[in-house]
Amino acid sequence: MSEDSLFTNTLNGNLKDDTLKDGRDFYKKLKSKAYKNSITKELYGLFFVSPNKEELVIDKKREQSGQVFLPYEGKRINKVIVDVIPPFKPNFLDSLQKTRIWLEKTANKLHNTSSRSHIKKLLYLKEGDTLDAYNTSENERLIRNLPYIKDAQFIVIPVMGSSELVDLYLLVKDQFSWGFDIDVGSITSTSIELYNRNLYGRGHEIRSGFEYNSSKSQSWGYIASYKIQNIKNSRISTGLTFSNNYKKSLIELAVKKRFETYMTRYAGGLTLSKTMHSNKISPNDPILNEEPLDFNYASAWLGRSYKLKSTKKLAKTQLFSTLGFSSLNFFKRPKVDSDLNKFFHNKRMYLASIALNQTQYFKSNLIYNFGRTEDIPYGYLMQLTGGFEDREFSYRKYLAFEYERATHFYKTKAYFFTKFALGGYFDRDRYEQGNLIIQNKFISRLRKTGRYRFRNFVELNYNIGIRRFPEEFITLNSPTGIRGFSSLEALGTQRLTLKLENMTFTPFMAAGFRFAFFNFLDIGTIGSNQHHPFKNKAYYGVGLGIRLNNENLVFKTIELRFALYPKAPSDFSSPQYGISGEDRPNFSNFSVDGPKVLDFE
Template identity: 35%
Template sequence: MILVIITLTNVLGSEVPAQSYIKDTALIEKLPEEKYNQFYDSLKHKANQNKFTRIFYDFLISPPRPYVDKKEMALEYYSRMEGKTISEIDITALDVFGPNLEDTTKKAKSWVERTANALHTKSNLNTIGKMLMFKVGDIIDAEELYENERIIRALPYIKDARFFLEQDSINPDLVTVHVITKDRFSLGVSGNVNGTSSAALELYNQNIFGVGHEISLRFVGHLHKQPYMGLETFYSINNVKGKFVDVSAGYMNTYLKEGFSFELEKPFLIPSMKWGYGASALRMHRTNQIFDNDPLIIEEPLDYSFYSAWAGRSFQINENNYNSSQVVISGGFYNRTYHHRPNPSFPENQFFSNNTFYLTGLTFTQRRYIQDQLIYSYGIVEDIPEGFKNEIVYGFDANEFGNRHYLHLYLSNGNLLIKRRGYLFMSAGIGGYFNKSKFEQGQVQASTNFISRQFNAGRKRFRLFIRSNYILGLKRFDIENLDLSRNEDIRGFSSKEAVGKQKLSVDLEYVLFLRREFYKFNMAFYGFADVGVIGSNKKLIFTQNYYSGLGLGLRLHNENLVFKTLQVRLAFYPFHPSDMSFVGFIFEEQLKKNFYSFEPTAPAPLDFR
């Protein structure tokens, strides 16, 4: 079966001792993974002594290297000290350029790097300390250390994090935990030009003052629509007072929309967390979309308010097993009130209805994380989720045009394949609304995502990505249509003609990771072939309209920066619709893709898009 797959805090609170700067992590015992790498580096050095052995090394020994289970190595390293008491916690935040986790004494070489380090505010040690799930006096728990390392590494302003353990020379039952983090340069800039009439420029800082707060200012301009120069601004606080609660607020006033937003969220970061909850508010005085990325564009601006809240309680099936399955019971509500909307007309009046949607969910999930590199990032550690998430959600829609019930079933699973030959994710879901007389706004969906292991091409490494997505609308409203314009379907495709109530897309991508850098930017060439089929829900999908996209491109990214990935792409669209051309060329920014995490979330209806 197949399935689819994101005020100020008190900085001085929850203090964690921050001791002396670690001069050189080489003095601390290395992880087994590092010893493994040292062996191959030594072998490579010897092979480079003559041409024949260098070629032999490149093609037979150079990547892909034998699979290394980095999680087992890390757990083995931490397990050596398991049961001992933490006597001291030493936190070090490294500069962006120069030092690394293997040698903290390295210095930035160029004046550009030294200037960037001077401009950058290093992460506040108390802020990092609040992210720790252990304290002085606790007993070493290998699984907890591994998960805590992952949580810190997931922060947008952290490039990498590592915990080193040092046994006390006098009392062998005491251990010092050295927490070393490496920042990213937190200042970023982004922008885009839309035709000849509009453009946008964004400035942001993902670690303002070093306390982990995020701020962004996006200036949006249009030559013919008011306001001619508008602003979108957002401010976020991560891990408020060390409670793992995230808060964000925003204000928007551009030619596209005007309003404000607020969101509070405490996610189920780890299986042992018993409670998760959240709340949000959105007040839009003027917008042509109900939500961002909604495929439906409204000609007459909407004026509406949206409020929601939820909470969930987790129960571990085996509390003694850190990676055990968990059952989560959750409930919440969504309220939407329109102050100005298109005139509701039967039978589609419920699409723009004032309503309160009550939802409850039962989720059965398990998750664990393994480590690898060169998947969606460029040479840094990536935490890959394995596990499953199966949920059933029931809802009651208290609607001004008639109350309805809602029900859906969603199943998902993702794991490494046997003998580590790749990663496979599958998901499937079915759901819809119903009352005593009819069923409506239903859907069936299925998805797969396959990522191959690393292969070698001389001294280069590559992976193969295959993704498929299918969705069938059942008794959807006429105003609701699917399209192929998302990058998850046919990248770069944009057409108002290719729409329907049913679609199937299959994407094939070959990514070649280059070892050479371009002005400190990692490079990856890629080629792709995308196929999409779309049309009516009354016929088999294979009898519908076919479209495709073929092309190649180059991605540039520097993991030391918070900048998005830069992408240059040339694409060809055989059998293209009349409202788009055969050739497409684009230079754009791209957000990094994320894995489906199997994390329990707020109960919500399935997306039809």
């Protein structure tokens, strides 16, 4: 489709050629209007950017989400128009600005451009609605957070001749829908996966991959999955997964509707799976079993949200109630008895929870991503979960409390997140399988030196198990442990870690990939919960590396890392180096899901 026809279709799906001039005039007016305000000027520069500007590292001015829509609060939405920009189109306006190299042209042809009707159906606003600043920003964030979208922004245009009507223009920048992940541990251990996150331009996702490990009895393995989003405009997504490797054989069906925005009233989920010859019940299990496990798992939950009054215009408070059920039934497992291998008892869990949250966002960049707009949540979540467990040899009650809070310091431009969670079971008068979690994260302001940008990250995490089963333990191999660490000798029921990282965003770019350098120091102690955490054995990890990311691609961030681990345990060698695809870390956005037991991991 030509750019002229794109302009035409943007303004009206059936405009004729003689209205082309009006389309051009609209974008001229749009530019003129955008340049009157610093925020909209920045948004205009984001979407209508010339190639030479893409070479710069630009830190965006922070703004509170929804602030730009407040002047239009209460006006009626006349039209909602969606424009989708291909991933490798450098300029949306100037017909002289073409995609620069043949590879990008070919990629645009291979790319599944997001369907405008699909994007429009995902919105929780429509023509004829009264514009609400918070709801508009929520819808904008919803589209921006889709795994195949680089960025999305609403621009409000008053309707000529009316003081009550406005048009909403949603500008969406696609990511190239095809991607692959590769993890090269060594010559004898490799995995690769190919996927498309936006099949047919409607958010369907297909994955297929294989792995090879010559040291295992089953050296070859595969995984395949297919996910469908927003079935029949119901907001329900579903996915089917198959996998077979030396770790396990799995078939799983998952159906889910999330509490996506403040406008979502009902949510729920259903998961059914069959697992064979696995050494774990779940990837985060605190037990590595030597005997193969065969089991079935089922879970279902349903939730309702209630809007509460809030004194803040751009913050919404909600109350949630959820009910959930899960069942775990083994076919192959270690020998069990009332006091033997309790972790492998068949069980059914019935839970209910009540939660209260307040969330608002501000927008920035160069935090976890390399330039795209990031929605940073701040506010709080309090959740109380209770229920009972019907086990093979016993009957227990469960109770847990979680509290999360995030604060954005406007003067220092820093961000702080804290979490406290405590949960456990009551077997008659005995408290057991308790779990205490304390997490703290600090993100510094963005500092500038010439064309470079620097940011520091600090994490302090503490986890202790209270009267856990004898076979249960935690390690330093988890995301809150020491990065790159992999050992089953360093284990216990109490863990304390301090993680420090410096990230340097550079102006360097090659083939569309931006470069960032990082260095880190991780310190962790782990051992028995009968001792002070500082008396347990300490381990260290120090390293540096490069992260490469192309925001136009759905690829994971490519990370090349070299690290040293002084006092490494005997089952783990130092130094370590490798290349892998890394998921971008996510902020906790105080979302509510189905009720569940606190993970001891």
